[in-house]
Structures are given as structure tokens and as C-alpha cells.
Amino acid sequence: MATPHRFLACVLFGGLLLGASVLAQSSSKYGVGTAPTAEEIRAWDISIGPDGAELPPGRGTAKEGAQLFTSKGCVACHGANGTGGRAPELKSKDGPSVETWKRGRILPVRAPFATTVWDYINRGMPLGREGSLKPDEVYALTAFLLSLNEVIPEDFVLDQQSLPKVKMPIGDDYASLPDWKPRTRRMKGYPY
């Protein structure tokens, strides 16, 4: 229980913070545009960053994902078990002992974050019915693809908390992005 003193301190400190943030804020010059509601932002905020902050509530396992992979029609393009279809391969022929970059361009193997796999399925699949999967289904399909490639065990439950913590096989073995600055050459020491 907060004592009256503590309560007062909180109010004062909170007031200071509020004041500071108001002072630090920039001001609108043109007054054009309207403030979106929290619900409007949440409805469109579908880019999932590596820390998973934008992930919706939900859960799924590889077993559920395996069923969805058939019932949602994924097999038609990706093949049974994610291999042998005309769409990109989703199962590596090589096991985890082979270097990640030599295992082919396979999303659930090469993606640096499990959030990238979730984001990709959520926005991009199934072809022609994009955006139709429910969060539980996306968690389950992500779990299926990760389990298929031995990234997570078969009984692993993916949810808001566990998914961003999945260690992907690539680790940090990928090129960082250029620290781009205006009016600079593409690469130091490169004349072209």
C-alpha cells in the first residue's frame, strides 16, 4: 500500500515528468492532419519488430500448425511438409550441423528473428487471401515451420512472450545495414 507521502511524491514526480515531456515536445506548424485513435493505430500496426512489441495475443504449436498447413491450402504451393512445391522451399534438406548460409534461402532457417517469420506469414500468406489468418493460426504455422527445421522442439508453445526469444540458427552471422548518410559515397575506398 502506498503511504500518503509516497503518493504525494508520485504525483509530484509524475507532474515533473509530464511538464518535462511537454517542454521537450515539438510543435505542429500547419495544424493539418488528425490524431488517430489507439484502436486505429493497433489495427494497422502490423510490422513486427525483433522485440515482438507489436505481436497480438495468441498461441500456437507445431502440431496445430501442421493441420493448418493442410487445411489452409499451404501444401498446394509449398508441398507436403514444405518441400517439393512450386512456391519457395520451407524445409531445409540439411540439418542444423550445416552452415546456415549453405542451407538455401529458406525463411524459417535464414530469418534472423522468429518475428520475421511471423510477420511474413501474417501479411503475405496465403496467396490471394492475405490478412485472413487469425493470430493463433499465425503462431501455429510459425511454430510448425520452425519445428520442421529443428529450430524449436515439436511441443514448444509460441506466444507473444516466447516467440521473440527463439534463437534463430543464423545468430548474428549477417551483414549489418549501411549507416547511410546524405551525400556520401556508397562504400569507403570504393571508387565506383
Added chain:
Amino acid sequence: MIRGDKDLIAYGDRSHFVTSVRIPHGGRPSPDAFGLVFHVASPLQDSVGVITPSSLHYVATTRGSFLPDIDPREHRLMIHGMVDRPLTFTMEDLKRLPSVTRLHFIECAGNRSTPKAKNVQESHGMTSNAEWTGVLLSTLLKECGVKGGASWFVAEGAEEVKGASSMPLAKAMDDVIVAYGMNGEPVRPQNGFPLRLMVPGFEGIFSTKYVRRIKLVDRYYMNYNDYGHLRQDEKETVLGYQWGPKSVITRPSAGQQLPGKGFYEITGLAWSGGGAIKRVEVSTDDGKHWMDAEFKGTPQRMAHARFGCPWNWDGKETVLLSRCTDELGQVQPTRAQVAKFFNVPLGEVPGLDNTIQPWHVASDGSVTNGHTT
């Protein structure tokens, strides 16, 4: 004679004698049997001046797409994330704000010349240059107030996959345009109607079509389009982002026929992701001698510049080359120079292809692609 009819008065048409058209690029049909559009190349061999007519502007889609049919009255651009005030803009809102009008090229990462290309449309047709009108993204971000710590932004379109790309905030604050206008009229549906992000000098995929959301974040997000840019090698990443200096002779070029010896103006296009083109040189003897070409108009930053150069053909077999230098001093290389720099085979030069295009002229006046690897 052509009788005036209602449609021709309302929205004019070119002469039926002019037959220059776009073609599907890279062997995949556009449209395919389902009406999906993939990559379509612009007929640079017929181009004059620097503006690509909107009807001939190249088109690329992420994976083969139906074009979204967006009612501009319903379209919104939302800016949120690490800002003081998230804001949503209607098209009418955007047109109230101070605008810019600038020439810029866009070029697809797949614009790579190979020995198989039979003409400049096949070798270089995945670039075009248009006049873009809109509001600077920096104007909108200042309106929202950028929070300390924001370093990247994610841009997302309204099409079916809502293709998302992470870009450096420094680019947003420099020269990115939220464009509603293209060549004096609304942006065409194939180019992102009603609103397109114009990201000058970067690989084309960053110029997000149908843009509806921009989120300011503090790290690279590694989303849909970002995954496509994932590389193991640093130089592949760096050279796969911003276009280097590039030029190509569009006339005479492969597939064309010189009727005989005598005078020709050699003409072509030069551009760079690094800024304005400062110099174009042309060689009519396979690189033994170079002469400065003349600019037709003033080269603009990150835009096609038209160059020309007089040539008296003596009727003998030869090779025509062009090379350009941009305002940063970056010089367009031959493929052999890049291969030597990185010590790799000619077929494995890294990054976006900005190498010199050789056109071979035979003694019978036929022009062909001079690339052998």
C-alpha cells in the same frame, strides 16, 4: 486525317504510327493467365529527353500482384511510432501542405545487363524517370515531432501483402517525397495511386507504392521486403542499397541498324543514386579514347540526364561505350574493373549493376550487345 472524337478530346492519345511499348521483363509474363502483373520494362531505345511518359514507366511488383483499386477519398496516410503526435492525413490534407516537384529516376534491383539482352529495353529497361510532386516526408515528420532515439522508419503500402521496408530516418529527413503527382497528373495505379513514397537514388523497392503507414522505430525491423535484402557479406549489402553512377547509350543501341557510314548523334541517359551527374564520356573505339559528351539541359540530383555526342562513323566495326561521374566523384566502372576490385569472376560482381554497357557495331551497321559475360 484523324477526326476529333469525345475520348481524344477528353484525354489525348499518341499517333498510331508510334508503336513503342513496354515488355514483360525477365521471362515471366505480365499479365499472366490470372491477370497478375510482375516486372515490365520501359522502351529506352525509343526514349528522347529525360521524362519517361507515365504510360511507359517501368513497373515492378513484389511477387506478381493485382493492382489495388484505391478510392483516393478513402485513402489515409498514418504516421506513428516514435513521434510526439501520431497523425493521419487524407489526400486533401496532403495537398494543403507545402509541396515539392522534382525529377527522379527509379530503378529496380533486377536491372542487370547480361549477354542475353537483345536490346537496351532488356538490358536497362527497369529504370524510368518522372517528375514527382508531393510533400517532403520531413515536412510530415516535423509536423508529428520526431522523438529522440528514432533512427529507422518502416513504410508500408495498402496492397495485398502490405510490403514493408525499413529505411534510415536520415533518408526520410533528407529528400524522401510522399508523392501524389507524377508527370503533371495523379500517380498512375501501376506506380502506386493514390500515394507513393519516392525514395530518390535507392533501389526501387523502397519507393513504397500505395503508401498508407509510416512508423518511426529505433532499429532495423527485418520485415517482409527487408528479408529480401538479407546478405552475409557487408559489401553486398552496402552496394545493394543506393544506386551507383550509371549510364547507357540509347541510340545507337542493340537491335538498331545504322543505314550507312556518316554522321550520327550518339545519345543516352546517365544517372546516379549519389546525386547529380557531373560528367559523361563516350568512347567510339572500345575505350581507347574518350570524349566529353554534352548535357541536354541541366542534370538534376538522382535523375536521368540526357547526353549527346557527335560521331562520324567510318563504316568499320567498333564498340560504343559511355561512362559517367557523379557529384560525389564516383565513376561508372566496367564489369572487369569491379571484378578486379573485389577479386571475383566477371559473373559474380557484387551489388546493383551500374557497369558500362558496350554496344558492338558491325561493318554492316547492325548493333548488338557487346557483353560476353
